[in-house]
Amino acid sequence: MAPQLIILPILIPAFAAALLALLRGCLRLEKVLAALTALGLTGVSVWMLMAIDGSDTGVVGTVLGGWEAPYGIAMVADRLACIMLCLSSGVGAVALIYTFWTVTETQQRHFFYPLFFVVILGCNWAFLSGDLFNLFVSYEVMLIGSYGMMMVGASKPQVRQTMKYIGLNAVGSTIFVAAVGLIYATTGTLNMADLAVRTATLEGDQAAMVTACSTVLLTVFAMKTAAWPLYFWLPDSYPVVPAGANGFYAGLLTKVGVYSLLRVFVMVFRQPGSEFALEVLLVLSGFTMLFGVLGAMCQWEIRRILSWHIISQVGYMVMGIGLVSIANDEVKTLAIAGTIFYIVHHIVVKSCLFLVGGIAGKVAGTQELKKMGGVLDMAPGVAGLFIIASFSLAGLPPFSGFLAKFVLLKAGLAGGTTLAYIIVAVAIVTSFFTLYSMTKIWGYAFWRNRCKESVSRNYRGMMVPTAVLVVVTVVMGVWAQPFSQLASRAATTVIEPTAYIESVPGMARERDEADDRQAERATSIASKPNNTEAVR
Amino acid sequence: MELLMALVIGVLFAAGTYLLLRPNFIRVVMGLGLYSNAANMLLIASGGYKAIGLSPFVTSEDAQTSVMMDPLPPDIILTAIVISFAVGALFLTLCYRVYLDHGTDNPEELPNDEMDERDSDAAQARAQTQDLEATKATEETASDENEPAARSLPDVVQELAKDDPQAPHEPGGDELRPRGATGLNGATA
Numbered sequence: 082m083a084p085q086l087i088i089l090p091i092l093i094p095a096f097a098a099a100l101l102a103l104l105r106g107c108l109r110l111e112k113v114l115a116a117l118t119a120l121g122l123t124g125v126s127v128w129m130l131m132a133i134d135g136s137d138t139g140v141v142g143t144v145l146g147g148w149e150a151p152y153g154i155a156m157v158a159d160r161l162a163c164i165m166l167c168l169s170s171g172v173g174a175v176a177l178i179y180t181f182w183t184v185t186e187t188q189q190r191h192f193f194y195p196l197f198f199v200v201i202l203g204c205n206w207a208f209l210s211g212d213l214f215n216l217f218v219s220y221e222v223m224l225i226g227s228y229g230m231m232m233v234g235a236s237k238p239q240v241r242q243t244m245k246y247i248g249l250n251a252v253g254s255t256i257f258v259a260a261v262g263l264i265y266a267t268t269g270t271l272n273m274a275d276l277a278v279r280t281a282t283l284e285g286d287q288a289a290m291v292t293a294c295s296t297v298l299l300t301v302f303a304m305k306t307a308a309w310p311l312y313f314w315l316p317d318s319y320p321v322v323p324a325g326a327n328g329f330y331a332g333l334l335t336k337v338g339v340y341s342l343l344r345v346f347v348m349v350f351r352q353p354g355s356e357f358a359l360e361v362l363l364v365l366s367g368f369t370m371l372f373g374v375l376g377a378m379c380q381w382e383i384r385r386i387l388s389w390h391i392i393s394q395v396g397y398m399v400m401g402i403g404l405v406s407i408a409n410d411e412v413k414t415l416a417i418a419g420t421i422f423y424i425v426h427h428i429v430v431k432s433c434l435f436l437v438g439g440i441a442g443k444v445a446g447t448q449e450l451k452k453m454g455g456v457l458d459m460a461p462g463v464a465g466l467f468i469i470a471s472f473s474l475a476g477l478p479p480f481s482g483f484l485a486k487f488v489l490l491k492a493g494l495a496g497g498t499t500l501a502y503i504i505v506a507v508a509i510v511t512s513f514f515t516l517y518s519m520t521k522i523w524g525y526a527f528w529r530n531r532c533k534e535s536v537s538r539n540y541r542g543m544m545v546p547t548a549v550l551v552v553v554t555v556v557m558g559v560w561a562q563p564f565s566q567l568a569s570r571a572a573t574t575v576i577e578p579t580a581y582i583e584s585v586p587g588m589a590r591e592r593d594e595a596d597d598r599q600a601e602r603a604t605s606i607a608s609k610p611n612n613t614e615a616v617r
Numbered sequence: 618m619e620l621l622m623a624l625v626i627g628v629l630f631a632a633g634t635y636l637l638l639r640p641n642f643i644r645v646v647m648g649l650g651l652y653s654n655a656a657n658m659l660l661i662a663s664g665g666y667k668a669i670g671l672s673p674f675v676t677s678e679d680a681q682t683s684v685m686m687d688p689l690p691p692d693i694i695l696t697a698i699v700i701s702f703a704v705g706a707l708f709l710t711l712c713y714r715v716y717l718d719h720g721t722d723n724p725e726e727l728p729n730d731e732m733d734e735r736d737s738d739a740a741q742a743r744a745q746t747q748d749l750e751a752t753k754a755t756e757e758t759a760s761d762e763n764e765p766a767a768r769s770l771p772d773v774v775q776e777l778a779k780d781d782p783q784a785p786h787e788p789g790g791d792e793l794r795p796r797g798a799t800g801l802n803g804a805t806a
Binding site for chain 1: 637689704707724
């Protein structure tokens with residue numbers, strides 16, 4: 082494939098959003114066009130994954146405007162990025178079709194569908210970005226879209242919650258810019274491939290400086306990921322997102338943070354001492370899992386329970402990233418492959434649970450557990466979808482959750498340090514609590530006596546997109562080999578970024594000159610302390 | 618020069634943090650403004666600012682030895698300013714909207730029921746909880762209308778409420794109490 086084509090997953094939603102905004106008021110046409118675009122986007126993403134996975138290096142990179150690295154803005158699609166693209170486009174399409182039954186006319190007139198595509202655009206952009214500042218811009222695009230979608234219709238609780246969400250994210254974005262400035266000041270580049278080359282040759286004080294700056298970035302990503310102790314914004318804000326769209330939010334938005342952690346802290350920062358940030362992540366993961374699940378256990382509303390579970394599930398993925406701090410190649414590959422598998426599993430299952438929760442709420446008339454009941458009686462199909470998805474979330478075989486957790490726990494046990502053992506123990510305990518919490522939803526909402534007599538039948542259509550996600554989690558569990566092998570192949574590019582670096586035009590030459598320039602920079606720093614940037 | 622820049626950035630971040638922690642929307646907006654200015658100053662510093670009185674984009678007064686400063690940090694600052702301006706404007710609009718909705722500019726005075734239901738429903742529920750008589754009446758009519766199978770529901774809820782330490786133990790108050798009273802909202806408020 083031509084390298085320039087990798088920006089298609091950014092261009093398609095951008096044009097779709099603009100076109101849909103112009104079509105405001107043509108309700109039916111807007112829905113048809115949105116669905117077709119989302120499905121087309123999924124097709125393009127899957128085709129890209131096939132093409133890139135089949136190529137020799139497994140990475141395709143391009144620079145916008147033809148300016149070679151490190152000056153041009155790099156866009157790189159490796160297997161990990163393509164997997165994420167497939168997920169964001171695919172789950173986006175599913176959630177979008179689901180919203181046909183939930184979104185009101187008012188919400189649609191308030192640019193619901195254009196905003197949906199802006200969020201997809203931001204996510205896809207973040208996955209393809211090969212430059213730290215570009216990553217910041219893509220985060221902003223995604224966030225601005227998500228602000229709009231969160232308060233579409235502008236009811237009082239929505240506006241209140243969105244304001245908190247904006248305030249927190251505005252602070253996060255500022256810290257992101259500051260971190261970018263610090264990293265640029267210490268390394269002289271923001272291109273991820275170039276950073277990977279340059280940080281690998283650093284030593285002594287400079288390496289320590291980069292590690293210090295990277296922890297500022299860690300704070301930002303931890304906040305976007307909702308890792309402990311920066312998770313408090315999530316359970317308040319997600320329940321106000323319109324039904325259907327909240328499935329997409331729950332699946333994708335925090336995972337953009339996990340993806341950034343994986344990309345930046347595993348692949349980009351390679352200086353001696355870079356394990357520090359990963360060790361911090363490993364410790365945080367234990368707290369994240371435990372606090373998330375304990376928070377979920379004391380909630381009484383389906384969407385809130387599920388929102389808290391996002392936090393505890395994020396803990397597992399962060400645990401996988403943290404395990405990379407153990408200097409053992411086998412453990413590293415296993416941990417990263419497990420994390421990638423977990424991300425795929427989690428996005429599918431969590432979105433699915435939010436969508437099922439929406440249907441159950443529609444059947445029972447509320448999502449408040451204490452007022453619900455009898456959904457099993459009224460809508461057995463919905464109960465079936467829920468039980469599969471919730472078993473998968475808790476990690477019972479034969480669903481995808483079991484394998485995802487198994488690989489991560491195996492990596493943790495193979496790691497063999499005391500900290501890894503403790504985190505593995507926490508992960509197992511968290512799993513049990515997750516099962517308890519899912520049983521609570523099952524017992525109250527599904528199994529109890531009927532809460533009302535007449536059942537509206539118009540939930541049937543919503544089950545189709547939800548069932549697609551359930552099928553994916555079953556297939557990923559039963560026929561796991563292709564998925565786990567793909568995850569392993571994706572992990573190798575992240576751990577050994579040679580192919581990634583060489584795919585960016587101009588970077589191969591850049592890397593060959595890196596040693597020379599390193600020496601030159603060292604002398605220039607010694608002679609003219611303030612002039613490092615001018616030399617570049 | 619480095620020391621001066623470091624001090625300015627530090628003071629801006631400190632003042633911004635102070636304002637962000639004030640219980641007043643307008644101060645929060647101002648705090649965010651100071652934050653973004655501090656971050657932009659940091660970017661200027663990362664581009665290698667030379668000396669007081671010198672044009673920011675050259676490295677020395679002397680045209681012979683002067684080199685252009687690295688253009689990337691100003692470029693990044695420009696983008697960051699645009700973004701923070703847009704988000705700041707949106708945030709300010711929302712503050713005004715929240716003020717119109719609730720008549721307060723103090724985030725601590727905002728209602729705590731963060732569920733999906735419209736405020737009117739929540740207010741109704743709150744009024745019902747306050748008035749126990751009304752609550753009982755509502756419950757009676759509710760159970761009269763239901764089938765025998767469904768009649769056990771309030772009892773079940775009652776039993777569960779006893780196990781739930783956060784639930785108030787008033788009769789019939791459980792179902793109709795404002796939703797925000799359980800869980801996270803209570804814990805974080």
